[in-house]
Amino acid sequence: MATCAYCNRSGWLLSLTTNGLCHSCDPVVAHEVSERARVIRDSESLIKASTKLETITSRADFIIDQLKALTLLEERGIPTLNPRPTELLPSWRTRRDKLICDNLQKAFENTQKKIATAVSNKTAITALSKVLLRVRDYKSKLLGEMSLKALESSIVRLIHATQLRGYLDIARKAEFKGQKKKALDSYYDALYFLRHDDIEDDIQKDIIGEIEAKVTGLGGELK
Numbered sequence: 001m002a003t004c005a006y007c008n009r010s011g012w013l014l015s016l017t018t019n020g021l022c023h024s025c026d027p028v029v030a031h032e033v034s035e036r037a038r039v040i041r042d043s044e045s046l047i048k049a050s051t052k053l054e055t056i057t058s059r060a061d062f063i064i065d066q067l068k069a070l071t072l073l074e075e076r077g078i079p080t081l082n083p084r085p086t087e088l089l090p091s092w093r094t095r096r097d098k099l100i101c102d103n104l105q106k107a108f109e110n111t112q113k114k115i116a117t118a119v120s121n122k123t124a125i126t127a128l129s130k131v132l133l134r135v136r137d138y139k140s141k142l143l144g145e146m147s148l149k150a151l152e153s154s155i156v157r158l159i160h161a162t163q164l165r166g167y168l169d170i171a172r173k174a175e176f177k178g179q180k181k182k183a184l185d186s187y188y189d190a191l192y193f194l195r196h197d198d199i200e201d202d203i204q205k206d207i208i209g210e211i212e213a214k215v216t217g218l219g220g221e222l223k
């Protein structure tokens with residue numbers, strides 16, 4: 001007995017199309033497949049043309065939703081796309097995550113270029129912190145095995161180094177100008193920063209030792 005793969009209507013006299021559908025369902029399903037294929041193509045074009053991560057992510061998510069819907073038709077044996085939605089769906093999940101990771105990596109690289117000529121360490125830290133917030137926001141939004149942990153760590157390390165450089169720059173300039181108290185205060189700030197960050201002191205013992213030597217050399221006391 002013939003059975004429509006879409007509406008499940010069956011009967012001895014029911015005739016089906018080559019798509020395994022009754023003549024009532026065939027044009028409806030054909031239109032649905034055509035429309036979903038069209039919006040997938042349109043979304044792909046938008047992704048290629050955009051540099052805005054929110055747009056890229058939302059369009060990729062939209063494509064994934066369309067493929068999920070087409071997968072339901074495929075599972076009923078109804079022809080849809082070539083390659084099949086079940087083949088495209090996992091590849092698009094991976095592609096979506098890669099688009100996110102690549103975009104954030106590029107944002108970090110562009111920020112590094114900008115802060116190379118930043119007028120102050122504070123400006124550099126602000127710019128880096130904005131990228132870090134975006135990385136942390138998207139870190140939980142990845143669908144597969146890709147990770148933003150390495151990128152996050154790179155940004156955190158650069159922020160840390162920039163903060164430390166800020167203290168040391170002030171101290172060295174004050175020391176050069178003979179401003180002993182100001183130099184000592186900044187060296188103390190640097191020591192406090194290093195001793196209360198998330199990095200083990202043993203890993204930073206060389207720089208800590210250098211700063212301690214500066215403190216004692218200027219007549220300061222180590223606590």
